[in-house]
Amino acid sequence: MQTSVPTTPSTVTTKVVVATTVALTFITFWQAAAVVLNDLASTMFYIGGITEQAIGKPAPWMVLGVMLFSYAVRSVYMESCGMFVRGGVYIVVKDSIGPTVAKLSVSSLVVDYVLTGPISAVSAGQYLGRLLNDMAETLHQSWRTDPNTFAVFFSVAVTIYFWYSNIKGVPESSHKALRIMQITTVMVVIILVWAPITLILRGGAKLPPLPTPSNLHLTNESLGWLSGTYFAKISFVVILVSIGHSLLAMSGFETLAQVYREVAYPKLKNLRITANIVCTYAVICTGIISLLAVMIIPDSTRSMYYDNMIGGLVMNFAGPEMLKLGFHVFIVIVGVLILAGAVNTSLIGVNGVLNRVAEDGVLLDWFRKPHKKFGTTYRILNTMAILQILTILASRGDVFLLGEAYAFGVVWSFALKALGVFVLRYQRHDQEYKMGWNIRIAGREIPIGLGLTTATLFLVAIANLFSKKIATIYGVTFTIILYSLFLISERVNARKKLEHRSDLEKFNLDHQSQVTPATLRARPGCVLVAVRDYHAMHHLQKALEKTNLRRHDIVVMTVRQLSTGAGEYELRDDQLFAGYEQELFSHVVTLAEKEGKSVELLVVPAVDPFDAMVHTATSLRASKLVVGVSSRMQSEELAHRIGLAWERQPPPRHPFSLEITHPDRPSTYVNLGPHPPRLWPEDVDLLHNIWLRLTEEEGVGCKLHHRDVVGVALQRLEEELSSTERRRILEQVESALHRHEAEMETPQPTPGDD
Amino acid sequence: MKLAVHVSAPISAPEVQSPELEVNVVYTRLPGAAKSLDIASGLARGLGARVTVHVAQVIPYPLGLKSPQVPVQFAEQQLLAMAGEQPVETSIRIYLCRDLTETIRQILKPDSVVIVGGRKCWWPTREHRLAAALRRDGHRVILSYAD
Numbered sequence: 001m002q003t004s005v006p007t008t009p010s011t012v013t014t015k016v017v018v019a020t021t022v023a024l025t026f027i028t029f030w031q032a033a034a035v036v037l038n039d040l041a042s043t044m045f046y047i048g049g050i051t052e053q054a055i056g057k058p059a060p061w062m063v064l065g066v067m068l069f070s071y072a073v074r075s076v077y078m079e080s081c082g083m084f085v086r087g088g089v090y091i092v093v094k095d096s097i098g099p100t101v102a103k104l105s106v107s108s109l110v111v112d113y114v115l116t117g118p119i120s121a122v123s124a125g126q127y128l129g130r131l132l133n134d135m136a137e138t139l140h141q142s143w144r145t146d147p148n149t150f151a152v153f154f155s156v157a158v159t160i161y162f163w164y165s166n167i168k169g170v171p172e173s174s175h176k177a178l179r180i181m182q183i184t185t186v187m188v189v190i191i192l193v194w195a196p197i198t199l200i201l202r203g204g205a206k207l208p209p210l211p212t213p214s215n216l217h218l219t220n221e222s223l224g225w226l227s228g229t230y231f232a233k234i235s236f237v238v239i240l241v242s243i244g245h246s247l248l249a250m251s252g253f254e255t256l257a258q259v260y261r262e263v264a265y266p267k268l269k270n271l272r273i274t275a276n277i278v279c280t281y282a283v284i285c286t287g288i289i290s291l292l293a294v295m296i297i298p299d300s301t302r303s304m305y306y307d308n309m310i311g312g313l314v315m316n317f318a319g320p321e322m323l324k325l326g327f328h329v330f331i332v333i334v335g336v337l338i339l340a341g342a343v344n345t346s347l348i349g350v351n352g353v354l355n356r357v358a359e360d361g362v363l364l365d366w367f368r369k370p371h372k373k374f375g376t377t378y379r380i381l382n383t384m385a386i387l388q389i390l391t392i393l394a395s396r397g398d399v400f401l402l403g404e405a406y407a408f409g410v411v412w413s414f415a416l417k418a419l420g421v422f423v424l425r426y427q428r429h430d431q432e433y434k435m436g437w438n439i440r441i442a443g444r445e446i447p448i449g450l451g452l453t454t455a456t457l458f459l460v461a462i463a464n465l466f467s468k469k470i471a472t473i474y475g476v477t478f479t480i481i482l483y484s485l486f487l488i489s490e491r492v493n494a495r496k497k498l499e500h501r502s503d504l505e506k507f508n509l510d511h512q513s514q515v516t517p518a519t520l521r522a523r524p525g526c527v528l529v530a531v532r533d534y535h536a537m538h539h540l541q542k543a544l545e546k547t548n549l550r551r552h553d554i555v556v557m558t559v560r561q562l563s564t565g566a567g568e569y570e571l572r573d574d575q576l577f578a579g580y581e582q583e584l585f586s587h588v589v590t591l592a593e594k595e596g597k598s599v600e601l602l603v604v605p606a607v608d609p610f611d612a613m614v615h616t617a618t619s620l621r622a623s624k625l626v627v628g629v630s631s632r633m634q635s636e637e638l639a640h641r642i643g644l645a646w647e648r649q650p651p652p653r654h655p656f657s658l659e660i661t662h663p664d665r666p667s668t669y670v671n672l673g674p675h676p677p678r679l680w681p682e683d684v685d686l687l688h689n690i691w692l693r694l695t696e697e698e699g700v701g702c703k704l705h706h707r708d709v710v711g712v713a714l715q716r717l718e719e720e721l722s723s724t725e726r727r728r729i730l731e732q733v734e735s736a737l738h739r740h741e742a743e744m745e746t747p748q749p750t751p752g753d754d
Numbered sequence: 755m756k757l758a759v760h761v762s763a764p765i766s767a768p769e770v771q772s773p774e775l776e777v778n779v780v781y782t783r784l785p786g787a788a789k790s791l792d793i794a795s796g797l798a799r800g801l802g803a804r805v806t807v808h809v810a811q812v813i814p815y816p817l818g819l820k821s822p823q824v825p826v827q828f829a830e831q832q833l834l835a836m837a838g839e840q841p842v843e844t845s846i847r848i849y850l851c852r853d854l855t856e857t858i859r860q861i862l863k864p865d866s867v868v869i870v871g872g873r874k875c876w877w878p879t880r881e882h883r884l885a886a887a888l889r890r891d892g893h894r895v896i897l898s899y900a901d
Contacts, residue, residue, distance in 0.1 A: 169824040375828030
């Protein structure tokens with residue numbers, strides 16, 4: 001990815017080379033796990049409360065079960081990563097099932113991202129608001145804040161902060177992920193030490209009831225549309241609905257597919273280690289801590305802590321109040337760090353996904369318009385930030401409500417991803433890793449493990465569809481809107497593409513190892529016209545009008561700029577002649593047809609356009625090079641650059657004339673290389689008078705020619721320039737220059753003119 | 755019917771001899787970059803050196819390394835406009851990377867003269883940390899403030 005563009009200020013020649021390189025660095029499995037856990041582990045701050053509100057006291061077992069199930073989902077991701085280095089849900093589903101379902105899957109992923117921000121920010125706000133209240137109480141202060149209202153203001157502020165960061169394109173350091181996870185681990189370790197001590201000091205505690213159908217107390221709200229129906233009495237359905245309410249704990253797994261490309265060699269082995277670290281960490285911090293919270297926080301007060309379960313857990317530890325408050329502050333700092341990070345990741349993620357689909361023509365280019373100052377895709381970011389803020393306001397700071405809605409995107413993107421990987425089992429045979437439990441029947445492989453995981457995810461997704469009213473209404477509405485937007489965008493883009501193509505000419509590329517008059521069927525002395533911008537073809541128009549094809553052929557060339565060193569490699573046709581060149585030459589052909597004159601078309605791949613133009617003019621032995629006026633530099637500067645390129649050519653240099661055409665004033669002509677001067681009329685008179693005087697009065701004789709007079713004059717000038725007369729001569733030259741300044745503006749004939 | 759387009763073999767740029775001495779400018783953000791480039795150009799002009807601008811564009815993990823938040827062309831155009839004003843030979847190198855400090859440390863030659871462009875803040879910014887890391891590596895570092 002390199003470009004080389006030389007630019008110069010008007011007086012000094014400088015060279016500017018821009019080169020862009022991708023500095024690919026590979027990361028260890030610890031770093032990769034930290035990046036994934038920054039997303040995945042953030043759920044531990046809110047999943048316990050959300051699940052218990054939905055299914056009752058056995059909730060921690062269900063969360064633990066979901067975290068154990070994450071090992072199966074890990075295998076799905078590993079299988080997909082083995083096939084696609086960057087195997088996000090969109091790529092996998094598009095490749096396996098097709099673009100329609102891929103659009104659906106990406107819609108659900110966007111729902112996931114849009115809700116990750118609000119739920120994380122609101123949860124962080126809840127922790128912070130409730131900490132302030134705890135601090136006020138410990139310090140015997142009377143003021144209190146409403147946690148929900150505080151959470152709304154806090155999360156709106158956090159969203160606006162990260163929205164602006166993303167608009168500016170200021171990236172948060174990727175290594176912060178590791179640091180945050182180190183701090184989080186300290187927090188988890190302290191909890192895992194302090195909680196058993198508390199239990200021992202209290203003389204033990206009862207484990208929450210097991211998640212059997214009889215223990216699962218699903219409210220009408222948790223059953224949604226299933227409430228009062230026959231299905232609500234089926235144990236299997238009740239368990240599926242319960243899993244559906246807990247599956248949120250796994251949100252963030254998609255990041256595993258995103259970091260795979262950066263995982264160091266041996267990639268798949270390291271991915272397996274990364275995924276195992278992630279799952280084990282998630283089991284401990286999300287699963288075990290949720291369990292400890294139910295064991296330690298008394299049933300009578302636990303509902304107070306649904307929105308800040310870890311905060312509640314700490315405040316119920318055994319120990320001095322100030323120590324607990326200090327640790328509570330630490331937990332809130334960790335929570336705000338990890339949850340606020342998730343808000344940022346959601347904006348970056350959704351921007352990345354939508355840009356990716358836009359590249360496939362599934363999103364209108366309107367959304368990708370870069371910001372004038374910062375260059376970021378601000379319209380996508382604005383839309384997503386507005387949606388996130390509206391979601392926060394609509395939730396009124398209720399984490400449970402957001403959790404209910406959030407589940408839709410999470411479960412459907414998992415289910416579609418698993419289905420994609422399952423389908424690929426039958427379409428492709430290059431899986432570097434296969435999920436376990438495969439049996440062979442009649443020579444055909446039956447992927448039991450993958451099938452069961454996919455089926456479970458789909459059943460949970462379907463159960464969610466009927467039990468989570470908010471999620472279904474929000475998710476389905478949003479998905480339909482997004483899907484329709486993708487569909488409309490795709491059609492509009494396809495139409496544009498079609499319209500675009502219909503008026504373009506088709507070209508065959510004729511590769512030439514050397515450009516010569518013979519290979520191009522252009523006679524020496526041809527007129528070479530350089531074109532670049534099809535909006536500025538005035539010079540071509542003028543050249544077509546003026547050129548007499550009986551005397552001169554016309555060659556129209558464009559320079560395909562290459563990066564330094566690109567010429568060492570074989571270039572593909574699309575690298576030499578892309579859509580732009582097709583459009584450009586289509587305009588050339590239209591103009592030539594209109595004028596009724598034939599032209600030869602030439603693409604010259606080169607690093608420096610000036611070198612390319614001069615080289616081509618020399619190779620073709622052109623009599624004239626015609627260029628349009630440049631918007632980037634003055635005509636004199638342009639002529640100077642072309643002149644310098646001519647000087648750089650190896651001898652013998654072919655002389656030709658340069659015409660710089662202006663749309664609204666006469667052309668500027670410059671002769672490149674040694675050429676007979678075109679004398680001013682008064683100088684011609686002076687020369688003739690001197691010649692007359694020398695031949696007739698001075699008796700030199702009739703053998704003397706005008707050229708001999710000029711030769712002697714030039715020799716004398718050269719001598720005097722090295723003498724004491726130098727200053728006087730320079731003054732005379734200056735005055736001659738000023739005298740003829742007005743005439744310099746007028747067009748001068750050149751050898752190539754007709 | 756298709757029209758024929760002649761395609762010539764690539765034409766190489768003529769070799770231009772570059773000055774030996776190099777003044778490196780490191781940017782972590784584009785706004786305010788012009789000032790440190792001016793300082794570097796002044797320094798390079800006096801020393802008969804060339805300027806190399808290193809821009810490490812950090813891409814956050816959810817995005818692919820080739821899909822930066824700010825399109826490369828945008829950054830290139832801004833830098834080109836800035837560098838085109840300078841009176842000395844200027845090379846611009848943009849690195850799409852995950853880690854700013856590591857990338858810059860890897861690309862600099864030993865004992866380089868480096869100008870780090872940054873903002874004046876009372877707390878240590880990433881530019882301060884980068885400058886400190888480069889000094890530890892033995893480079894001669896000048897911290898230039900945009901304001």
